[in-house]
Amino acid sequence: MKIFAIGQNYTGHNKELNSSHPENPVVFMKPDTAVLKDNKPFYIPDFCEEIHYETELIFKFNRIGKNIDPKFAHRYYAEIGLGVDFTARDLQWKLKAGGKPWEICKAFDNSAVIGKFMPVTDFSDIQNIPFSLNINGKTVQQGNSADMIFTIDELIAYVSKFFTIKIGDILFTGTPAGVGKILPGDRLEGFIGDKKMFDFLVK
16 A cells, blocks of 8 residues: 655645745655554654644545546545644754655654545535544644645646556645644544544554
């Protein structure tokens, strides 16, 4: 299983991190060892001092594809879910400042939380899906796929230019504004609309 992830896909998030508006989707990957599911707790690693949450809509691929045309991209997934892209932000700043690759701050073990999935047929418009994150009962992130810079189908088409998509692969689609630091004892609850998609603790 491969995990494709997209950065800088919401204008508000780009502003809060002083990132530029991308001309093309910003793509990075996470290994299968990054997966954290079944509401298992997330343990803050000892190699950094500032882990940030980034809540994202995620898609599970159900067909093999390569060089997919955007108008056919909807045929390659049948489920929509919610996840968290954990980022070692202090490491990211250092690596970016030096022009170095930053896989270690994005692709470390358990950095890709994968919650529940819902059938695509539950949604009338995949580019109008509200989602949110609560930490300790307080809403800290609210987003909607309508605010994406690159649409879901555009992302799939772009990623498939470079990588063969296989059944079971996952696409993280970017995070809205409101990212922040997690602390031991935090409880993270993610929602698509009013449906809870994950609920886990930070340790």
